[in-house]
Amino acid sequence: MRRPAISHSLTVLACLIVYAALLYPNVLRRLTPASFTRIPVEAAIGIAVLIVLPRRPRQVMAALGGLVLGWLVIEKCLDMGFFKFLARPFDPVLDWVLFDDAYDFVHESYGPAGAVGAVAAVALLVVAVLGTTTWACLRVTALLGRDRRRSAVAAGGIALAWSLALTTGVTTVLPTVPLAARTTLSYAWDRAGQARAGIRNEAAFSREVKVDAFQNVPAGQLLTGLTGKDVMLTFVESYGRNAVEAPGLAPGVDAVLDAGAAKLTAAGFAARSGWLTSPTFGGGSWLAHSTTMSGLWINNQGRYRNLTASTRLTLPSLFQKAGWDTVSVMPGATRAWPEGNFYGFDRVWDSRNLGYHGPKFSWAPMPDQYTLKKFTEVEYAKPGRGPLFVEMPLVSSHTPWAPIPELLDWDQVGDGSIYRGVVARQPGKAEIWTASAKVRREYGRSIQYSLTTLVDWITRYGNDNLVMVFLGDHQPSPVVTGENASHDVPITIVAKDPAVLDRIAGWGWTDGLKPAAGAPVWPMSAFRDRFLTAMGPGGTTH
Secondary structure, three states: OHHHHHHHHHHHHHHHHHHHHHHOOOOHHHOOHHHHOOEEHHHHHHHHHHHOOOHHHHHHHHHHHHHHHHHHHHHHHHHHHHHHHHOOOOOOOOHHHHHHHHHHHHHHHHHHHHHHHHHHHHHHHHHHHHHHHHHHHHHHHHHHHHOHHHHHHHHHHHHHHHHHHHHHOOEOOOOOOEOEEOHHHHHHHHHHHHHHHHHHHHHHHHHHOOOOOOOOOOHHHOOHHHOOOEEEEEEEOOOOHHHHHOOOOHHHHHHHHHHHHHHHHHOOOEEEEEEEEOOOOOOOHHHHHHHHHHOOOOOOHHHHHHHHOOOOOOHHHHHHHOOOEEEEEEOOOOOOOOHHHHHOOOEEEEOOOOOOOOOOEOOEOOOHHHHHHHHHHHHHOOOOOOOEEEEEEEOOOOOOOOOOOOOOOHHHOOOOOOHHHHHHHOOOHHHHOOOHHHHHHHHHHHHHHHHHHHHHHHHHHOOOOEEEEEEEOOOOOHHHHOOOOOOEEEEEEEEOOHHHHHOOHHHOOEEOOOOOOOOOEEEHHHHHHHHHHHOOOOOOOO
16 A cells, blocks of 8 residues: 555656646746646647657657756756846856856855855756656656556647637736746747857857958057057946946945045046946956957857957057057956957956955955055056056955955055955955845945045046046846846046047036936947047047
8 A cells, every 4th residue: 555655646746846847937036836827838748749659769758858857947047046146047058158257256255165065066956956857757757658548638638728728818816927838838949049049149240340440540540639648447346327326325326426526626637427338237247348348249258259269459459559558457367367368468467466465355356445556556656657558347346245345544555464354344245145235235335445446546646647437347236236227337537638538528428427317328339439539530529
């Protein structure tokens, strides 16, 4: 009596597993009981296919089907994570390279043990899901094979019920969720279409990358409006439109921007600000950096890979061609960065050669103030140097936004050892990631720190020839912005020479550090050519 009962229970469990896998959603908010009260048409199709096959091919098909079903569940789980942090689904063709960056993030934020533990947990989960769905499909198939006639009737009944629910528009307990489901078929079809679109996208990009209005412009006709100027292109990590407009964030950030604008004016600087639409959201900063510098829309890893393998001219290489000394300061880089040669940098400073001996601030290897101070020492304050073009991502506002540095006396920064006391005074990740309100608060504080530090550096160290372009790379993750936030980020140009800002007078940008809500919004890819045109011979205000 006991063995038949156990066998029957296992068969019921297998049926439930297959049923749940067929209806499993790919968005976290849809992971509710209502999503599993639907009729999956795939069940009828699967039964119909399996019962017409001989025993051996039926078992092979069931095993393959179980693996595919398990893999689709895994992809849907990945989608949930990508939607949560990057506001988009997982790309099964292009996003695998991001797992290397995810490992680095976990390693830098939680240490080697945390990284190894995360990898082991993910591997175990993948094996468990694939093994479970394969076992369930094989067990259900064995049941179907014992009575093909009844199985056919079951398939027909499911198909009829599904058709009636579809034609009548019947819904589940939730009025927006139809009873008739084709979740797995639609998802698999969409993923196949995504792969096809990716291939077409690569072909289109290979044509786009060859079109460059500045490819053949002589060096003497490039950037003539910036002759003798030091130009800094500074990306402020996760500095998005929500930081200056969202009710829970804007009061603190806007106060910093207003105070910073007044401080700059007192020091003889002026500023104008607008909006750019980033190609990425919540992460993937390098996509925004490459879009800004190349003038091409780089919204996925395939485009980035193809760009860096091309001969496309970038802002650094164009400045280099026109006679500037080009430098990249990459405080977040912990290993070699071969792309620096593509961009056209003469030198790259990173976490390995910036001489920092203080504590890490979670993911960020060093605070922004240290980065700027060290850059001043090794490049900006060097006597007898020529004009510089500098690209510098500031990373203190990188997720997870804890602990956050404090602005210190610049003369006390030293080798960074002083920051050990700062870390001890700040809340850690485990403390703030218990509630979304705490996360948003600390995100806002991190942006305030980065902007305060940047403005303070300009007024303290910036000379008459400084032209500072600073912008956000992307919005923070949806845990801060909520759903359906724009991809817009602020961009600001600061200069002491009024002739520089006169060249962009026709852009419609807002005076000061905060762009008005109605200021122009350009694709981030448009900035390179507009900037080069405005700063070229004669300039332009359009």
